[in-house]
Amino acid sequence: xxxxxxxxxxxxxxVGSPLSLECTVEGTSNPNLYWYRxxxxxxxxxxxxxxxxxxxxxxxxxxxSASRPQDRQFILSSKKLLLSDSGFYLCAWSDMTYxxxxxxGTRLTVT
Amino acid sequence: xxxxxxxxxxxxxxxxKNYTIYCNYSTTSDRLYWYRxxxxxxxESLFVLLSNxxxxxxxxxxxxxxxxxxxxTLHITAAVHDLSATYFCAVDEVGNEKLTFGTGTRLTIIx
Numbered sequence: 001x002x003x004x005x006x007x008x009x010x011x012x013x014x015v016g017s018p019l020s021l022e023c024t025v026e027g028t029s030n031p032n033l034y035w036y037r038x039x040x041x042x043x044x045x046x047x048x049x050x051x052x053x054x055x056x057x058x059x060x061x062x063x064x065s066a067s068r069p070q071d072r073q074f075i076l077s078s079k080k081l082l083l084s085d086s087g088f089y090l091c092a093w094s095d096m097t098y099x100x101x102x103x104x105g106t107r108l109t110v111t
Numbered sequence: 112x113x114x115x116x117x118x119x120x121x122x123x124x125x126x127x128k129n130y131t132i133y134c135n136y137s138t139t140s141d142r143l144y145w146y147r148x149x150x151x152x153x154x155e156s157l158f159v160l161l162s163n164x165x166x167x168x169x170x171x172x173x174x175x176x177x178x179x180x181x182x183x184t185l186h187i188t189a190a191v192h193d194l195s196a197t198y199f200c201a202v203d204e205v206g207n208e209k210l211t212f213g214t215g216t217r218l219t220i221i222x
Contacts, residue, residue, distance in 0.1 A: 032208050044154075044199070044212045051208055059209075090153060098203045099144060100210055102154040 002027035006091050006103040014111055019064075019078040021106050023091030026072065031093040033074040034100060035066055038088040050074060086110045113138045113204045117213035125221050127189050132216045134183040134200035142203040143183045144210065145174050147196045154199065158185075187218075195220045 003026045025031055035047040046059045048066035056066050067075045086109050092100040114137040124130050146154040158167040160176035167174050173186045197217045201210040
């Protein structure tokens with residue numbers, strides 16, 4: 001069966017510091033991968049998605065970037081965090097049915 | 112641009128009552144998904160509706176899809192407290208690898 005992991009689970013970072021969040025999927029090959037952000041009490045904002053290694057589509061211009069160095073690894077990064085980057089970051093994967101399966105999430109607080 | 116609207120945004124209801132959450136979307140699609148999110152947690156898949164007239168039921172929840180009206184409903188029967196959560200619908204636009212999520216409906220069941 002398929003499993004999706006995210007780490008860290010929680011993170012508190014000062015403004016201006018770098019960020020690296022990691023997502024890995026087990027039990028499937030060539031998944032589509034997605035990064036979402038959810039502000040407190042709000043809906044989901046799609047940040048990036050990837051249909052293959054090195055292929056990244058950006059949905060929202062901002063100070064975040066994503067990379068997919070391996071088939072089942074998706075990384076979200078920032079060089080300098082802003083207060084507005086605080087939120088709940090969710091990674092998801094899908095297969096050809098396009099149903100998305102979500103990871104446990106990373107709660108980021110920028111102070 | 113695909114738009115997905117849910118209503119109501121907030122719903123407070125008594126145990127034992129019935130209610131319906133509505134999900135409207137703006138463009139052609141025959142794939143719609145319902146997710147549940149508990150406070151502080153990730154999203155859990157509830158239903159996948161893949162064709163016009165599709166109906167799925169699980170316990171006290173039943174989801175249906177009318178692609179001609181571009182409308183899905185999530186019906187709650189005889190609500191119980193453990194159904195309290197935020198419910199999201201999401202639509203897969205034809206030819207797209209990504210889902211567009213509704214704003215969510217925060218459901219609170221009062222004993």
